[in-house]
Amino acid sequence: MIRIHGTPKSRAFRCIWAAEEAGQPYEVVPTGFGPGIKSPAHLRVNPNGKIPAMEDGALVLFESLAINLHIAAKAGAPLMPAGDDASRALQWTLWAATEAEPAAMQWAYNTYIRPPEERDPGQAAAGAAGLNARLDVLEGQLGANPWLLGEAFTIADCNLGGVLYGAWANKFDFGGHTRVKAWLERCFNRPAALAARALRDAA
Ligand SMILES: N[C@@H](CCC(=O)N[C@@H](CS)C(=O)NCC(=O)O)C(=O)O
Incomplete structure (x- = not known):
């Protein structure tokens, strides 16, 4: 177990x-x-x-x-796909950890994690800008597909969605990224989530 x-x-x-x-x-x-x-x-x-x-x-x-x-x-x-999609799942997992998460955490620490007196609005804005730049990439990747790799939900969605959960739950403004916003709603309303x-x- x-x-x-x-x-x-x-x-x-x-x-x-x-x-x-x-x-x-x-x-x-x-x-x-x-x-x-x-x-x-x-x-x-x-x-x-x-x-x-x-x-x-x-x-x-x-x-x-x-x-x-x-x-x-x-x-x-389908959670862990085979062949090239296994490599794509790994790519998005590393992207989640190295590109999306540092920016999301910079925003998070300076908006809701640290006590109010320790938050730096400039750092929060820099985190939001960094995250938005990554969301531009993600918006393009999603295209018309429901999930990151296409028609099936995979561990790539779970890993990237998991990294973005704190931002989503704490009202980060995803409004400029409508596909990302809809994808996050799909992710977090799955029975497992x-x-x-x-x-x-x-x-
Ligand atoms: N890259 C690690 C980060 C782990 C991490 O920083 N976890 C936090 C909780 S979400 C923690 O343990 N913080 C306590 C500490 O750093 O002392 C992972 O994804 O597992």
């Missing part, structure tokens, strides 16, 4: 969503943001002292999007 370490309010949310999409049995070890994250027991599964981490039998992984690739591979197609969102809201 897959064991996902991390409160659903953290990036563990993405992994819970992926496990739901994969139809894989899983349990959540609800490690929160407290001192437990640096405890020897948690460092055993994530030596970075961060959440999430995952155990699947003898396999122990950290990095939320790598965990999701593993979960999707267990399910196979709704199940993960319910766990997050209850945590």
Whole structure:
């Protein structure tokens, strides 16, 4: 059984969503943001002292999007497609981590994560500008397709959608990117995403 370490309010949310999409049995070890994250027991599964981490039998992984690739591979197609689409799913996963997430987090820290007195409006604006530049790329990729790689929902949607969830839930203005906005609505209203969102809201 897959064991996902991390409160659903953290990036563990993405992994819970992926496990739901994969139809894989899983349990959540609800490690929160407290001192437990640096405890020897948690460092055993994530030596970075961060959440999430995952155990699947003898396999122990950290990095939320790598965990999701593993979960999707267990399910196979369509969640983890074969052939060239597997490479495209990896491309969008790395793009999510290296292009979209830094800009989204710059905006997030300076709009809703840090206490109000520590937020920098200039940094928030820079994050929004950076994210909008990436959303221009995403808008073009989506085109007329419902999902990132075409007709089927894949782990690429789950990984990029997971990275953008905080912005979406905290009212980032996606208005200039109508296809992205509609795609995010589709993503987060899937039954698997709704199940993960319910766990997050209850945590
Ligand atoms: N790139 C990592 C980031 C993990 C991360 O920063 N997690 C946050 C929670 S969402 C955390 O553990 N923060 C606590 C800390 O940095 O001490 C991933 O995607 O898993």
